[in-house]
Amino acid sequence: MHIVYVSDGKAGHRSQAVGLYTAMQRQSADEVTFEEVSIDQLPVFSLLSAIFNKNITALQQQPDYIFGVGSHTQLRVLLLGRVYPQAKTVILMKPNFPVTWFDYAIIPEHDGVEASEHVITTQGALNPIVNEQRHQQNRFLIALGGSSKRHQWNEAKVLDSIQKIVDLHPQAEIIMTTSRRTPKEFLDHLNEKAFASRLKIFPVEKTPQGWIFEEMQKAEAIWVTEDSVSMIFEALTAGCQVGVIKIDRLKQDRITQSVDQIIQSNLVSVSASIQELPEPHAFKEAERVATYLLAK
Template identity: 35%
Template sequence: MSHTRIRGGSLSESTGVHPPLVIWIVSDGKPGHVNQSLGLAEALARATPTEIHTRPALPAWRAWLSLLLKRLPDNTLPKPDLIIGAGHATHMTLLAARHAHGGRAVVLMKPSLPRRGFDLCILPQHDGVAADAHTLVSEGALNRIRPSMTRDSNHGLFLIGGTSPHFEWDSDAVQVQIKSILARTPETHWTLTTSRRTPADFLALLPQHSNLSVVPHTATSPGWLPEQLAQSSTVWVTPDSASMVFEALSAGAEVGVFDLPVNPRSRVGRAIAHLADAQRITRFANWCAHGTLHPNTHPLAEADRCADWILKWPRTR
C-alpha cells in the first residue's frame, strides 16, 4: 500500500537540477512509529519537492529472504532516495529495501541491529547514543506537530497516560493535582483525554468540574490531538507520556508535567528531568510554589532540524 504527495520548495522545480526526492516509509503499523517517520518525511517535503510512499514492513523471515535475493516482493514503487523506518520490526525491511533498490536507510530510534548497518541514524537523546558523522541526536522522538498561531489563552489540555515501566502510576495523586490546577485556573476551560494505558477506573473516580470536559481516548479521531494542541495555550502531561510532552513543546504550548515517582533507571525519566532542568517544562511542585509555567519561547522543531541535516548529504542517484 502506498500514498504519494509532492510538496516543498521551488528551487529544484525552477532549476530542473533534481527530480523530486523519493521517500519510502516502512511501516510496522504502530501509529506512534509511523508518525515519527511521517514527521521527518513531511519536514523534508517542506524543504524540497518530495514523493512520499508507505509500504508495510515484511515479516522477519521474508525480509531476510528479500535481503539475500536482493528483491522485494510486489514492489511497484519508484526507486527511493531515502528509506525511513521507526520500530524494531522495520529494521530488516529497511536493509532489504536498500539492498534491492538503493537509496539510504534512515533509522529512527536506537536500532536492534548494529547502527553501522544503516546509512543515517536519528536517535532521541534518551537513547544514550552519542552523535557522530552518521548519527544525529534529537530532543525526543520526532513528530508531525508544528507551532500553532491559533492558541486560545483560555483553553488548556490534560493528557493522561497510565501504567509504564518508567514511573510509578498513582491515580489518586494525579487526580489531586488535576483538582488543584482546576481550582487555581477558573478562567481556563480544560479538556482531558486518556490513553490506552490509563486505568479503567480513572475517569469514574474523577469528579465533575464546571471548567473540565472529558474526552476518553476511545472517542478521539486521528486528528483530534493535533487540533487540541493547536488550540491550547497550556498543556499538562503525565510524565510517562514522553511523546506527548515533546508534541506539546513542538506545538508551542506552555507545558506542565505531573509529579509521579520515577524509576531511577528509566531513560524516559532522565529525559523528563533534562527538560525540567532546561526549563522547557515545569514540574507540578514548582508550579505550586510559583504559580507560573516556564514560557515556551522557542518551540521544538526537531523534524525540520533533522530534515536539514539529511539534505546536506548528496543524493545517491
C-alpha cells in the first residue's frame, strides 16, 4: 500500500499526515509506504495534462491513497485523484471544495461539519504520537505558548498558575519550556520569583527537535497554556493528565470553543492540582481514523 502526501512544507500539516500514515502502518497487514511530494513539484498545468496520459514523473509509484493538508494542497489532491482514479483522496481539513469531491475529509469537530459517508470527524487535529507507557510519577511538564490571533499573553496569570503548580507539588520534578511565541522578557521575570528555583527551565531555543514529544512520554501530567491547542491534544494522545493554563482571550471562535468543550467533557482541567486533573484517556484519534479507512 503506497501513500502519497502532497506537502505545502508546513510542519504542523506534515505532522497530521504522518500521524495517519503511521497509524495505518501499525494496523495494516500489508507493507505501507509513504512518499512526500512538494506542491512545487506538482504544477497544476502538469497535473491537468497528466489526467490524459495517466502518469506523473514526480511520483515514484502509483498511490493507493493521496493525502493533503492545507488549502494549497486541495486542488492538487483532486487532480492527482483524476490521474490515479484507483487511489483514495483524503484531505485532512475542512476543504474549500465540496467534501463529496474527496473520498474522505478528516475534519476536527470544532469546524462544525457533520460526519457522513465522506466526512470523518475528530477531536482535534491528528498527530503522530502514541502513548509509550513510560510516564514517571511526580514528573510534570509545563509548556508555555504566547499571544496569537485569538489570545493575549497575560504574564500575571501565567506566573500565578506556575506558582500554584509548584506550591501544590513540593515533591514533584517540574520541567518547563517556552515556545517561539512566549515573550522574550518572561523568563527574566520568572527567574526573579523565589519559586523559579523549583523549576528545570528549558527555553525553546535550547531544545532539539522532538524534545517536547519525548518529555510528554515521561511526564505524568502536563500543563499547557490554552493558546497551544494542538499541544493540548498531543498531550492527551501521549496519555498524560492534562491541565490548561488560562490566558486572556481576544475573541471567541471555533478553536476557543473546542478548548471549552474538552474542559466540559472532563478530558482536561483548569486546576493547578494533579489531584483534580482527569485520569488519562485512551485518546487515539489517528488510530480510529486509520481503522475506518482500512476497513473501507
